[in-house]
Amino acid sequence: MATLKGQNFRICTYDSVAAKFKVIGMATGCTVTLTNNTSDESTKDDVGMASKPNTNSKSWQVSCESLNVADAAAMLTAIKAMTPFTLIWDETSTSDNQTRSKAAFARKGQAYLNDVTFNFNDRENSTKSLQFQGTGALESVPAADATEVIALGSYTKGQFVRLFLGSDNTATPSKPIACARQLSLHCSLTLEAATTKDTDGDWEINEPTALSYDISTTALVRSNETITSEVAAQALADVESIYEAGTPVKWQIANVSGANQRTKGAVICSGSAVLTNLTLNGPNRQSADYTAQLTGYGEYTVAA
Amino acid sequence: MADKQPSQALQALKDQGTTLLSAATRDELASKFDALKAEADGLTLAAGAVGQNLENGTFILRVDILH
Numbered sequence: 001m002a003t004l005k006g007q008n009f010r011i012c013t014y015d016s017v018a019a020k021f022k023v024i025g026m027a028t029g030c031t032v033t034l035t036n037n038t039s040d041e042s043t044k045d046d047v048g049m050a051s052k053p054n055t056n057s058k059s060w061q062v063s064c065e066s067l068n069v070a071d072a073a074a075m076l077t078a079i080k081a082m083t084p085f086t087l088i089w090d091e092t093s094t095s096d097n098q099t100r101s102k103a104a105f106a107r108k109g110q111a112y113l114n115d116v117t118f119n120f121n122d123r124e125n126s127t128k129s130l131q132f133q134g135t136g137a138l139e140s141v142p143a144a145d146a147t148e149v150i151a152l153g154s155y156t157k158g159q160f161v162r163l164f165l166g167s168d169n170t171a172t173p174s175k176p177i178a179c180a181r182q183l184s185l186h187c188s189l190t191l192e193a194a195t196t197k198d199t200d201g202d203w204e205i206n207e208p209t210a211l212s213y214d215i216s217t218t219a220l221v222r223s224n225e226t227i228t229s230e231v232a233a234q235a236l237a238d239v240e241s242i243y244e245a246g247t248p249v250k251w252q253i254a255n256v257s258g259a260n261q262r263t264k265g266a267v268i269c270s271g272s273a274v275l276t277n278l279t280l281n282g283p284n285r286q287s288a289d290y291t292a293q294l295t296g297y298g299e300y301t302v303a304a
Numbered sequence: 305m306a307d308k309q310p311s312q313a314l315q316a317l318k319d320q321g322t323t324l325l326s327a328a329t330r331d332e333l334a335s336k337f338d339a340l341k342a343e344a345d346g347l348t349l350a351a352g353a354v355g356q357n358l359e360n361g362t363f364i365l366r367v368d369i370l371h
Contacts, residue, residue, distance in 0.1 A: 156355045255351070255365075
């Protein structure tokens with residue numbers, strides 16, 4: 001008897017256009033968490049010290065990590081849409097690790113995509129983390145649900161996606177962050193429990209109430225700050241000026257090519273943000289660097 | 305989704321809401337995307353992160369249509 005391996009435990013989402021479930025491609029890990037939310041029903045009348053947990057409601061979450069960032073625009077659009085996905089977790093065939101086996105433990109339910117993080121780090125494969133919050137009941141998966149096998153994906157090295165930052169909230173940003181090493185974009189959809197006395201069953205119902213995002217980038221510091229004039233990029237002094245102004249600035253996250261990866265290609269997303277935190281680091285016998293944290297100001301735009 | 309010329313890619317976008325452009329170089333891919341945008345006049349397109357298929361070196365860009 002063989003035991004199930006992690007690569008054959010996969011999360012699928014429903015593609016309404018293709019009318020099929022598709023596995024989350026290029027996944028590197030996933031976690032499903034099923035929770036019975038309990039309260040202690042022990043009282044002074046009970047002898048001894050033990051508690052007696054009593055289930056009040058049921059909730060569930062799914063998280064998944066992947067090396068596929070080709071769908072960045074689609075995911076950023078999906079979290080903004082604030083509409084639930086239909087999710088399945090199931091065993092998959094060892095022949096392709098994608099075709100569902102419709103295992104007895106497979107379950108299906110509705111869930112909001114409530115957290116998305118993209119990491120574009122220099123000389124590393126870019127990554128995507130997705131978190132889903134279930135809303136409503138889980139059910140066994142009907143055997144008739146079809147699954148489409150997807151083609152092998154592609155890898156994105158982080159140096160080919162850069163943050164372009166403006167100096168004000170007017171002009172389209174044209175300068176990338178100089179000497180950047182790390183870039184992450186994190187979007188979060190706030191959900192609130194909407195379970196009421198009218199709700200049937202024990203399953204928690206959730207509804208979206210707010211969307212927020214932040215961008216974080218870490219960069220090295222060129223000595224004497226000469227890089228801005230040399231290569232038209234935003235250096236530490238520029239970022240400090242943005243911090244001192246304390247007002248929103250335009251940003252874009254875009255594909256890049258050309259010399260020093262500074263030629264802007266297709267824009268993945270853009271918006272305005274306030275630089276809320278700037279940390280400068282000067283460790284002994286190591287490169288000085290800084291980390292800038294930008295908090296989204298208004299909605300971001302997903303359009304090339 | 306397979307590699308498509310701009311006109312084929314535009315039709316796939318309209319039919320399926322998404323398509324995949326591929327090219328041997330980043331510059332060629334950028335040109336294909338610009339051509340697709342020009343053909344898709346009036347439609348709003350969204351681009352993902354350019355990836356590279358490590359098995360054959362091809363550069364790939366996923367493009368979605370925004371409704």
